[in-house]
Amino acid sequence: MSSCHMLVILVILSISILSSFPTFQMNNSLPRCMQGITLVPCGNRMFRVSTASIPDKALSGNPFSKQKSITLTKRSMSFTNQNKRTKGDSASIIIKLSIPRIFHGHIIGAKGHRINKLKLDTNTSIRAIPENDEIEIEGRKTDVDKAKTKIEQVVEKNKTLVPPSHFLSLPLSDSSVQHKVENFQNDILSLKLPNIDPSIMNKPTTLHITIGMLNLYRQEDIDGAVKLLKSLDKEINELVGARTLSVKLSGIKIMENDLAQANVLYSEVKDQKDQDVITKLNEFLVPKFTTAGYMKNEDYPLKIHATIINTSHRKTEGNDDENKPYKQNYRKMERKPFSAVQILNKFSNIDFGISRIEEIHISKIGAYDEKGRHRSEGKHKLP
Ligand SMILES: *[C@@H]1O[C@H](CO)[C@@H](O)[C@H](O)[C@H]1NC(C)=O
């Protein structure tokens, strides 16, 4: 047993030794449930020790009680303190990795196949805690490190499989345009066509033009994307110019080639100059967000449109709760198309009017605010 190892044990058990280390800091602002790891100083190095494994006796009644110990939480999982441990160290530690719950299914694998293999291969115990977006790994330090690397590889490899979480949006907030969209949707509903029901109508309050899809699964990604958008303030304003950006929405089209098998019905931005500004915004923003890792590197052309009907929203049991675990929430749903023949015949010349575009939002898919708009994580105000 190395002398440092001895020290770790001594530190855990001895109040007098604990208090003699000046580098030991306190943080009592964390909830108890997040205090999985206690950092214990040993010489000029810090060791992570599972708080649970520290005897209460060693901690109670001294200034370094559990509540006051430094802990690694899901927000601070960057292990800057990756010192090599001496060989033969068999102390068991627990770490909590910040892994968004959307990936937990990939890590667990079908019938737990992948997680079981991970556990066996690395001699660790691994537990998914979807409520906290955490994966907990327990074992010897070297084994835990191995498991951590492997889990991160699974996430990296499977990143392309999960649906986007957010999008860069130009909300069309003009109430008269929204009202016309609502009337149009009601007119369609009154035709009582097969496979058309209120659930597939995009809420008029969410009317928007999409600049690009975002993959922001963790709070730190959301914060980073918001910060990035804010950092581009000046360039965006220069790009848009002094003139107010407003778009005229008119006409309706469907995304599919077969009129009888439509899934998405949308209206288009008519004015070429407005289209050009939006295209420029897209061409400027997409590379920035892609480089930062918030957008997937997908090379599809921008289609400037405002969706009015989308059969993906069709209400099926269990797909409307953003807090449901991965499997229930993201199971593949079958899309039931509708025939757009009658709608296009009847309303092809429809005009929804002009809506000013005042802001660029980072909007969350499937989450809405009290006014029925997409929940905004952050925004840029246009001139
Ligand atoms: C204590 O934890 C809180 C919450 O994670 C954090 O905001 C704060 O900066 C921490 N304080 C210290 C001294 O580490």
Ligand SMILES: *[C@@H]1O[C@H](CO)[C@@H](O)[C@H](O)[C@H]1NC(C)=O
């Ligand atoms: C697996 O890890 C435990 C500690 O978590 C250790 O006691 C045991 O010896 C290890 N087994 C092998 C085969 O390395």
Ligand SMILES: *[C@@H]1O[C@H](CO)[C@@H](O)[C@H](O)[C@H]1NC(C)=O
């Ligand atoms: C339709 O809705 C789905 C699910 O919300 C979304 O992924 C897709 O981008 C939408 N399509 C259009 C064209 O709005």
Ligand SMILES: CC(=O)N[C@H]1CO[C@H](CO)[C@@H](O)[C@@H]1O
């Ligand atoms: C589609 C894809 O890349 N899936 C990968 C998910 O992660 C596992 C483990 O790393 C890979 O084996 C899969 O190929």
